[in-house]
Amino acid sequence: MSEPAPGRQRVLIIDDQKTNLKVLGDILRQDVDVMLAQSAEQGLRKAIEYQPDLILLDVLMPETSGFELIKTLKHQSLTSGIPVIFITALNDSSHEEQGLHLGACDYIYKPFHTAIVQARVRLHLQLARQRRMLEQLAHIDPLTGIANRRKYAQVLDLYWRSAARQQSSLSIVMLDIDHFKEYNDHYGHAAGDKVLHLVANTLKNSLKRPNDFIARYGGEEFVILLPESNEDGSRQLIEFCLQQVKDLHIPHDYSPVSDIITLSAGGVSCMPAQHQQLEAAIKPADDMLYQAKQQGKNQLRWAN
Numbered sequence: 001m002s003e004p005a006p007g008r009q010r011v012l013i014i015d016d017q018k019t020n021l022k023v024l025g026d027i028l029r030q031d032v033d034v035m036l037a038q039s040a041e042q043g044l045r046k047a048i049e050y051q052p053d054l055i056l057l058d059v060l061m062p063e064t065s066g067f068e069l070i071k072t073l074k075h076q077s078l079t080s081g082i083p084v085i086f087i088t089a090l091n092d093s094s095h096e097e098q099g100l101h102l103g104a105c106d107y108i109y110k111p112f113h114t115a116i117v118q119a120r121v122r123l124h125l126q127l128a129r130q131r132r133m134l135e136q137l138a139h140i141d142p143l144t145g146i147a148n149r150r151k152y153a154q155v156l157d158l159y160w161r162s163a164a165r166q167q168s169s170l171s172i173v174m175l176d177i178d179h180f181k182e183y184n185d186h187y188g189h190a191a192g193d194k195v196l197h198l199v200a201n202t203l204k205n206s207l208k209r210p211n212d213f214i215a216r217y218g219g220e221e222f223v224i225l226l227p228e229s230n231e232d233g234s235r236q237l238i239e240f241c242l243q244q245v246k247d248l249h250i251p252h253d254y255s256p257v258s259d260i261i262t263l264s265a266g267g268v269s270c271m272p273a274q275h276q277q278l279e280a281a282i283k284p285a286d287d288m289l290y291q292a293k294q295q296g297k298n299q300l301r302w303a304n
C-alpha cells in the first residue's frame with residue numbers, strides 16, 4: 001500500500017463485497033485517499049496502522065459484523081476517535097438506532113445515492129479536520145509552540161504502559177532555566193518570553209528520535225520523555241541538549257552561575273512495572289533537578 005498524498009484525508013472502506021468496495025472507492029477517490037478492506041479483521045488492522053480520518057463500514061459481513069467491529073474500534077485508544085459511517089442494506093430504523101447507539105456518526109442505506117454519500121463523507125471529514133485542529137490547539141503551549149502539560153500527561157501515560165508491556169526502559173527528565181527570575185527582572189518579561197520560546201525550540205530540535213517528547217511543564221520548566229532509551233544514551237542526549245542551549249549564547253549578566261542562559265536538569269531511567277505508581281517513578285527526576293539546583297545549577301544530575 002502506497003503512502004497517502006500529504007494533506008489529503010484518508011477514508012477506509014470495509015465491505016465484504018468487492019463490487020461495493022469498487023463503486024464506493026471510485027466515487028470518493030477524487031476527493032480523498034481511499035483504502036479498502038474486505039473483512040472486519042483486515043479493516044481493524046488497517047485502521048490501526050494507517051489511522052484513517054473516516055471509516056465507511058458495512059454491517060452484514062461474514063465472521064465479524066460491522067456492529068461487532070465498531071465496538072472494538074471504539075474500545076481501542078488508537079481507533080476510538082475515528083468517525084465511522086455505516087453503509088448498509090439493513091434499512092430499518094431499529095438497526096439505524098443500534099448503529100448510532102454503538103458510536104457511528106452516520107448511517108446510510110443501500111442502495112445509496114452517489115451524491116448523498118459524497119456529501120456526507122465530505123461533511124464528516126470536515127468535522128474530523130476541525131476536531132483534530134481543536135485537539136492540537138488544546139495540546140500546544142501558545143508561548144513556545146511545544147506540547148503543554150496536558151499533552152505530557154497523556155503521552156507519559158501512553159509511554160509508561162507501552163514500556164511496562166514491552167519491558168523497556170523509559171527516561172524522564174525535568175529541566176529548568178537557571179535564575180530566570182533575575183532575567184525577567186532585568187531584561188523584562190517580553191525578553192523572558194522570547195528566551196522561553198528559543199530554549200523550548202532548541203531543546204525540541206536537539207531530540208533525535210521521532211518518539212522523543214518534550215513539553216513545557218510550567219513557567220520556565222520543561223520535561224523530556226525518552227522511550228526505549230537507557231541511562232547512558234539518555235544522559236548523553238540531555239548533556240547535548242544543555243550544550244545546545246549554551247551554544248545560543250543568550251547573555252544573562254545577572255546570573256551568578258554563568259554570563260549566558262543555562263539550564264539545570266534532573267533525570268531518571270526506569271523500567272516501568274504494570275502496577276507501579278507513576279508519580280513515584282517521576283519523583284526521582286524532580287529530586288535530581290532539586291539537587292542540581294542546590295549543587296550549583298548549570299548541570300545534569302541523574303538518579304541511581
Ligand SMILES: Nc1nc2c(ncn2[C@@H]2O[C@H](COP(=O)(O)OP(=O)(O)OP(=O)(O)O)[C@@H](O)[C@H]2O)c(=O)[nH]1
Pocket residue numbers: 143176177178179180181182184188189190191192193196218219220293297
Ligand atoms: N517571561 C516569562 N517568565 C515566566 C513565565 N513563566 C514563569 N516565568 C518566570 O520564571 C521565573 C521563575 O522564578 P523562580 O521560580 O524563582 O526560579 P529562578 O529565578 O529561575 O531560580 P532557579 O530555578 O533557582 O534558578 C519567575 O520570575 C516567573 O515570573 C513566562 O511565561 N514568561
